[in-house]
Amino acid sequence: MMKAHCLLCGEELHEITLEKRVRQACPHCGWVYYPQLKVSAGVLLEENGTLLLVQRGIEPWKGCWYLPAGYLEVDEDPTLGAMRETFEETGLEVKITGLRTVSMYQDDPRGNGILIVYNAVRAGGKLRGSDESMSVGFYSKEQIDKLPLAGSSHTRAIQDWIKEKENK
Ligand SMILES: [Zn+2]
Known part of the structure; x- marks a missing residue:
């Protein structure tokens, strides 16, 4: 998978589990990427x-x-x-x-x-x-x-x- 970066601060996103879903999130500022249809x-x-x-x-x-x-x-x-x-x-x-x-x-x-x-x-x-x-x-x-x-x-x-x- 391609490395994605935070839209707010540019830090590399990491996978976290949030409400039973795996999400890409920023370890620096906490921004979470929610993909949408x-x-x-x-x-x-x-x-x-x-x-x-x-x-x-x-x-x-x-x-x-x-x-x-x-x-x-x-x-x-x-x-x-x-x-x-x-x-x-x-x-x-x-x-x-x-x-x-x-x-x-x-x-x-x-x-x-x-x-x-x-x-x-x-x-x-x-x-x-x-x-x-x-x-x-x-x-x-x-x-x-x-x-x-x-x-x-x-x-x-x-x-x-x-x-x-x-x-x-
Ligand atoms: Zn960030």
Whole structure:
């Protein structure tokens, strides 16, 4: 493991056990590092029975498909973050119509996190990709069945949508 240092005084952190958890703490000033979940937000946008997906152009999961989504800024409302990420990744302006799902994932090499997915409808813009995507578009459940998907939270949200289509 990489040596970590105190954010306050720069001393090397040591492992301590605190409330039954092993923590990195500073032996000099007592600062404790509490790792936290990363928070992402995105949208599920369906049109004419097809789902808006982005193909990742960067690692992790390069070449795999996911819902338009990304990490929230520390001062950003999740609905606004979901709209921002959707515009950045797909060129579409969207209107959030409700909360769809919140799920936790532990399979991202960048760290564990929570994905918030909102239902959304198109409000404007024009479909286009970004520097970080290989392609973007609307796909039917039959098409999605053949696509590799990116990460457990996205995979679950997309597969739940497919199941809903099959039950109709
Ligand atoms: Zn310190």
